[in-house]
Amino acid sequence: MEASANVKQDLLKAIPNLRAFAISLCGNPERADDLVQETLIRAWANLSSFTEGTNMVAWLYTILRNVFYSEYRKRSREVEDVEGRIAATQASPPPQEGHMNLRDFRQALDKLPDDQREALILVGGAGLSYEEAAEICGCALGTIKSRVNRARTRLAHTLAVQSAHEFGPEAEWQAILDRTGSSRASR
Known part of the structure; x- marks a missing residue:
């Protein structure tokens, strides 16, 4: 399906809100950017499943949420980075x-x-x-x-x-x- 200009604009307009939601979920701006990027890639690849005229933002939030929980399940089986934990304790509060x-x-x-x-x-x-x-x-x-x-x-x-x-x-x-x-x- 060839994406219409409106769909492309809606995708672009949703990026700041997607990023804010991603940061709220994971607490890490860099990881949030990766989540948003993966969300947009999946949305673009599955644009044919989106019904134009329906709620684009809700569709994108659902994709982002699913990506987050999929990655969360994968990461829960990984061994924690010891150096990362030590570095976090060295941060001084603002x-x-x-x-x-x-x-x-x-x-x-x-x-x-x-x-x-x-x-x-x-x-x-x-x-x-x-x-x-x-x-x-x-x-x-x-x-x-x-x-x-x-x-x-x-x-x-x-x-x-x-x-x-x-x-x-x-x-x-x-x-x-x-x-x-x-x-x-x-x-």
Whole structure:
């Protein structure tokens, strides 16, 4: 099948979102690039199985997800690289507060069960609808909603979040104002 210009444009437009999803799954930008590349190769090779007019992004996410889990199963049988593990312990954490929060968030996200993390990334990170995420994961709509809710609840508990106002620069300014306001009130 000769690919139409629209299909080619849709493939190109999906690359940043595919990369973000791949990074969320594997946590490694270089490996994520490889996943996206493999996804695009498989999509291009199987373009005849894609029905033009349907959801290209959902089709690509499904391919990427399948590639990731196939590679994950292969890697689980491999012996771990000892030098890689030692190198990872030598990394120094970034000094900026935002980077620390992101690292904490990433660690908390990694602790989620795979199905909950995947659902949260698709709905919260990739901006897909619950219906699209359910289609990609091959489960019922209610199951995706439940997984997202459980994932959000677990993240909030793990990160000890009381409200959404605890994040971002506004939270830092609010903490400063609260301290200065409380010191004035005590005078």
